[in-house]
Amino acid sequence: MRAMFGFLSGLIFGFGLIMSGMANPAKVLNFLDIFGNWDPSLAFVMGGASVTAFLGYRMAWLRDEPLLLPDFDLPARGRIDAPLLAGAAIFGVGWGIGGFCPGPAWVALPIGATGTLVFVPTMLAGIFVGRRLKARA
Template sequence: MSFLVNLALGLLFGAGLAISGMADPAKVLNFLDLFGTWDPSLAFVMGGAVIVTFVGYRLVLRRDRPIVGSNFHLPARNDIDTRVIAGPAIFGIGWGLGGFCPGPALAALGLGATGTLAFVPAMMLGMWAARLLAEDRMQTKAV
């Protein structure tokens, strides 16, 4: 059941990205081009997402447990380390250069956008490499 719920939510998210135009890297790059063809629509999409998330978390976390699942999976740490700084910095650089972040890239891949044919495999390779580095780091700490 959990797989079907996650699939439905992923499809809803992808549809929202496609409908809002956020699967188009030109839209993202125009948002980042403050002194050229600036397009503020991404700010409205992000603002809407922040409002929905803010309200949603407050409503959901009032429950003892999730509707689907045995418990909530919340972060256990709240400190800021180099990973918290480096990860978003790398993400932002990639987003600014490619015009894609993971969600819109997968939605655009489903739409057959040509830029995603190079971006998505590179993104997957980066995710795999990050996981390998994290596992290696954990093994090094354990020794």
């Protein structure tokens, strides 16, 4: 049951990424290019996602436990620290250079979007290196 809901959620999320243009790196890069060919349409996508997440979390917190798990999976730490800031900076630079963040990159890979054959393996290498560095620390 849990796997089916996970699959359906991912499928809906993937279709949403394609329909919103998030799987198109040119659209993302145009959104980030505020001094050039700026395309503000992704601000509406982000606004809609923020409202949806806000309402979804409020509805989830009304429950004693999640539907498909025994407990809510919450982060252990709530403070902003150097690893969080470094990770956010690396994520932002990668997004700005490649025009993808991880979710849309996976969605764009099978539809043959330009750059995914470089971005996805590089992203996976970064994840691997990051995990190795974290394990050493």
